[in-house]
Amino acid sequence: MxxxxxxxxxxxxxxxxxxxxxxxxxxCIVDADLVSREVVTAGQPALLEIEQYFGSSVIQTDGTLNRAQLRKIIFNSPDAKLKLESITHPRIRLAIVQQLAYATSPxxxxxxxxxxxxxxxxxxxxxxxxxxxxxxxxxxxxxxxxxxxxxxxxxxxxxxxxxxxxxxxxxxxxxxxxxxxxxxxxxxxxxxxxxxxxxx
Missing domain, CATH: 3.40.50.300 (P-loop containing nucleotide triphosphate hydrolases)
Structure with missing residues (x-):
């Protein structure tokens, strides 16, 4: 490690x-914010799962995540926030672990x-x-x-x-x-x- x-x-x-x-x-820097954006880019499994659960209103016409709409939904619903976290957090964690494993600095x-x-x-x-x-x-x-x-x-x-x-x-x-x-x-x-x- x-x-x-x-x-x-x-x-x-x-x-x-x-x-x-x-x-x-x-x-070597691993930025959790960047990773969290990467896991919900178009075509990623997390984005498909978000669309299935939250509906097509959270997807923009170009297939990317409509962050403003999703923010609105989770801001008003603790359950929706928990659901989003259950979709994204394990994937973010995995990606962070993978990136840290490739670090070459001291x-x-x-x-x-x-x-x-x-x-x-x-x-x-x-x-x-x-x-x-x-x-x-x-x-x-x-x-x-x-x-x-x-x-x-x-x-x-x-x-x-x-x-x-x-x-x-x-x-x-x-x-x-x-x-x-x-x-x-x-x-x-x-x-x-x-x-x-x-x-x-």
Missing amino acids: HFTVGLTGGIGSGKSAASDWFAAQGI YALLVSPLLFETDQHLLVQRTLLIDTTEALQIQRASERDQQSIQQIEKIIKAQMPREQKQQRADDIILNNSTYDALYQKLHLLHQHYLILANNS
Whole structure:
């Protein structure tokens, strides 16, 4: 089993900036968000199963997933959300495991906003939380995504609370300053992970 670090963080925390930095150091990145999109592309078994269960309204005319429509359905129905997860999560997990197996760097990085919520933390040997204040999350996400503050607050509320993530993470970086300050902290952890990977 390849030594793997799980990287997570809430919206606007700087998770992507951290992931990009690790990638620049030559670390293999497996992005759970990308994998989750790949498993529901046209022709994939998961997409066919989603269509069978939720109906043709969740499929666009070009055969791809109508994410907005599906979001609407699962937002209003906990049962529908559970069903969707039962279709997608096992396939996402399998694809992640396969991609991690092909990692060629000293250690691999699994980037997942739902690392703890989906039990993906069980696939890694160490977890890193990129954390910041809620005020900074809202500021960064609204500047980046052009979403309303209300929308971002809703997303934050739907995610696991910061305090819970802090309790579960092995390593925590508080990203409340500049990119340079973040990179300095990441550099120290990178050295630490290289040693851990070497000894695993």
